[in-house]
Amino acid sequence: MRLDPKIPSGPLEQKWDTRGFEYHLVNPANRRKYTVLVIGTGLAGASAAATLGELGYNVKIFCLQDSPRRAHSIAAQGGINAAKNYQNDGDSVFRLFHDTIKGGDFRSREANVYRLAQLSNLIIDQCVAQGIPFAREYGGTLANRSFGGAQVSRTFYARGQTGQQLLLGAYSSLMRQVARGTVTLFPRRELMDIIVEDGRAVGILCRNLISGLAEAYNGHGVVLATGGYGNVFHLSTNAMASNVSAGYRAFKKGAGFANPCFVQIHPTCIPVSGSHQSKLTLMSESLRNDGRVWVPKKQGDAREPTAIPEDERDYYLERKYPSFGNLVPRDIASRSAKEVCDQQRGVSETGQAVYLDFQDAIRREGLETIRQKYGNLFQMYQKITAVNPESQPMMIYPAVHYTMGGLWVDYNLMTTIPGLFAIGEVNFSDHGANRLGASALMQGLADGYFVIPPAMGDYLARLGPVELPAINSPAFKEAEETLSRQTAALLKNSGSKKKGLRTVEHYHRELGKTLWDNCGISRNRRGLEVALARIPEIRAEFWDNCVVPGSGSEFNQSLEKAGRVADYLEFSEIMVRDALERKESCGCHLREESMSADNEAQRDDDNFSHVAVWFSQDDGKNASMEREELSFEMSKPSTRNYK
Numbered sequence: 204m205r206l207d208p209k210i211p212s213g214p215l216e217q218k219w220d221t222r223g224f225e226y227h228l229v230n231p232a233n234r235r236k237y238t239v240l241v242i243g244t245g246l247a248g249a250s251a252a253a254t255l256g257e258l259g260y261n262v263k264i265f266c267l268q269d270s271p272r273r274a275h276s277i278a279a280q281g282g283i284n285a286a287k288n289y290q291n292d293g294d295s296v297f298r299l300f301h302d303t304i305k306g307g308d309f310r311s312r313e314a315n316v317y318r319l320a321q322l323s324n325l326i327i328d329q330c331v332a333q334g335i336p337f338a339r340e341y342g343g344t345l346a347n348r349s350f351g352g353a354q355v356s357r358t359f360y361a362r363g364q365t366g367q368q369l370l371l372g373a374y375s376s377l378m379r380q381v382a383r384g385t386v387t388l389f390p391r392r393e394l395m396d397i398i399v400e401d402g403r404a405v406g407i408l409c410r411n412l413i414s415g416l417a418e419a420y421n422g423h424g425v426v427l428a429t430g431g432y433g434n435v436f437h438l439s440t441n442a443m444a445s446n447v448s449a450g451y452r453a454f455k456k457g458a459g460f461a462n463p464c465f466v467q468i469h470p471t472c473i474p475v476s477g478s479h480q481s482k483l484t485l486m487s488e489s490l491r492n493d494g495r496v497w498v499p500k501k502q503g504d505a506r507e508p509t510a511i512p513e514d515e516r517d518y519y520l521e522r523k524y525p526s527f528g529n530l531v532p533r534d535i536a537s538r539s540a541k542e543v544c545d546q547q548r549g550v551s552e553t554g555q556a557v558y559l560d561f562q563d564a565i566r567r568e569g570l571e572t573i574r575q576k577y578g579n580l581f582q583m584y585q586k587i588t589a590v591n592p593e594s595q596p597m598m599i600y601p602a603v604h605y606t607m608g609g610l611w612v613d614y615n616l617m618t619t620i621p622g623l624f625a626i627g628e629v630n631f632s633d634h635g636a637n638r639l640g641a642s643a644l645m646q647g648l649a650d651g652y653f654v655i656p657p658a659m660g661d662y663l664a665r666l667g668p669v670e671l672p673a674i675n676s677p678a679f680k681e682a683e684e685t686l687s688r689q690t691a692a693l694l695k696n697s698g699s700k701k702k703g704l705r706t707v708e709h710y711h712r713e714l715g716k717t718l719w720d721n722c723g724i725s726r727n728r729r730g731l732e733v734a735l736a737r738i739p740e741i742r743a744e745f746w747d748n749c750v751v752p753g754s755g756s757e758f759n760q761s762l763e764k765a766g767r768v769a770d771y772l773e774f775s776e777i778m779v780r781d782a783l784e785r786k787e788s789c790g791c792h793l794r795e796e797s798m799s800a801d802n803e804a805q806r807d808d809d810n811f812s813h814v815a816v817w818f819s820q821d822d823g824k825n826a827s828m829e830r831e832e833l834s835f836e837m838s839k840p841s842t843r844n845y846k
């Protein structure tokens with residue numbers, strides 16, 4: 204069976220302990236005989252490589268950037284969840300598990316989510332021991348704040364720079380291993396292919412981004428920690444280098460890709476202001492602890508926000524969802540923003556924005572307190588928009604932010620290719636159809652620090668002492684030939700005077716617009732069919748008329764981008780097919796045909812309580828779908844109600 208989730212037997216609370224005992228171990232003296240390749244140095248990859256190195260494995264780690272510290276994880280602002288219950292406000296491992304399962308709209312695997320909640324507390328201990336400067340209360344205990352989808356305060360934070368501080372911790376641990384000689388660092392490398400021999404992953408092919416040359420590396424196990432694919436939409440809050448390529452190329456080599464249409468759209472981002480933009484900026488969800496979201500009650504009200512009296516404002520989240528108010532989960536807040544803008548009540552010149560207002564909080568707590576909580580976020584907003592949120596409300600609008608879809612993995616985080624593991628955002632993860640805020644950092648570090656080390660050990664112990672294939676074996680050679688064919692095809696218009704040539708950016712923008720319009724905040728059959736017809740057209744135009752300057756044997760960022768866009772142009776079709784196939788609404792996935800009488804998303808548990816896993820046929824074309832059915836022992840699927 205291709206989709207055996209390998210969930211341990213026994214009660215939910217004991218499954219991880221049970222599995223820990225079932226895992227085979229590699230004797231410490233034998234660990235150096237095994238080479239593990241880790242691709243990605245974000246929180247997931249850096250924590251995995253540091254821990255595997257500490258255990259004594261021979262680790263090689265690769266990343267696109269010049270330094271591991273530039274991984275996208277550094278951008279994470281708001282915080283990381285854990286069930287410490289320091290606030291004594293009713294939190295527990297079970298509550299964190301329950302909130303996460305419910306937040307994901309009952310489309311994730313119970314056993315994985317329970318393990319995540321259990322490991323959350325160990326992460327905080329480990330990070331504090333590393334010296335991460337988490338915010339503290341007056342008495343010295345760690346401070347917490349609230350995030351969407353929870354009624355307890357369980358989010359640990361370091362101002363608005365939590366990802367940066369956590370990554371510095373993981374990076375320090377990683378560099379300690381580099382100094383010890385257990386980990387070798389390969390920056391400026393892009394994974395171009397996974398090498399599979401005798402049915403298992405045995406290596407990778409990279410492009411050296413400085414010299415342009417292909418480089419092959421062999422290993423006993425391969426771990427992908429290459430992040431999410433939100434940039435398929437062209438505009439997103441992700442770092443410019445985030446991409447789908449590593450995951451997609453694994454898919455082409457036989458790895459199942461789960462729920463590709465589950466894309467989180469974050470409600471609090473700086474709105475699009477024109478076609479010149481190549482990226483959008485997130486305003487952390489933590490701002491919704493104190494900021495109140497509103498629009499004018501009247502359509503087309505063009506007055507300055509401060510000139511609109513209280514009784515002419517619609518605090519629509521507080522009105523519609525009195526229990527959770529401004530802290531409803533992201534999918535609900537995003538849809539509600541779109542709804543009021545569709546009613547012509549949006550603000551800004553485009554009408555595609557809502558207000559996030561801090562005046563009440565400033566009056567209540569004082570400006571100094573609010574500055575302490577959000578100072579750097581306010582500065583960032585002011586730098587970008589020239590508006591000071593201390594005196595005027597911010598303007599925000601939803602933007603693509605995170606991908607819950609990703610490579611399918613079993614309980615041990617192994618993909619459907621033996622020996623190929625996926626951790627962090629690149630796997631389909633524990634977040635179901637909607638990730639709650641502050642839980643991606645938790646998952647990436649749980650995977651990297653705590654799950655992959657024993658899971659990889661088990662795989663290697665069962666594999667035994669095997670020789671690595673030579674890097675000039677037929678499988679490596681074939682991958683190299685495929686790569687040079689693709690590079691030649693991408694460069695074919697370099698230096699050409701042909702009419703109608705366009706840049707890579709042009710095709711990326713075209714694809715992004717098609718996806719945003721038809722497979723964005725809400726989706727319907729007609730729109731998805733339009734996208735399915737348009738994507739192959741854009742792809743054909745791209746291969747005919749895209750111009751990539753320079754050559755393949757030098758530093759060439761246009762070529763890098765072209766390769767990633769080529770992958771988006773294939774992958775997006777599977778994403779849209781997945782959205783079309785899932786006729787229910789759930790979490791981030793709002794199918795307009797599946798709404799309740801009061802205009803809320805309506806799940807269809809009878810027909811869609813499954814993970815949809817796509818498999819490649821014929822080099823990525825004609826993908827077919829298989830299902831992993833989900834079952835719930837401890838949490839009873841119910842209608843999500845945040846009212």
Ligand SMILES: Cc1cc2nc3c(=O)[nH]c(=O)nc-3n(C[C@H](O)[C@H](O)[C@H](O)COP(=O)(O)OP(=O)(O)OC[C@H]3O[C@@H](n4cnc5c(N)ncnc54)[C@H](O)[C@@H]3O)c2cc1C
Binds near residue numbers: 394431644
């Ligand atoms: C603006 C922003 C704010 C966020 N804030 C929060 C928050 O407060 N709390 C929270 O929980 N989550 C937050 N998230 C989500 C969270 O930051 C990410 O999900 C998480 O950091 C992903 O970590 P990762 O290790 O899986 O991947 P990444 O950090 O994306 O790292 C990917 C790594 O893979 C490498 N790579 C990628 N492709 C290749 C390739 N083909 N070859 C070689 N190397 C490759 C990259 O170089 C990089 O080193 C935020 C996200 C954004 C966009």
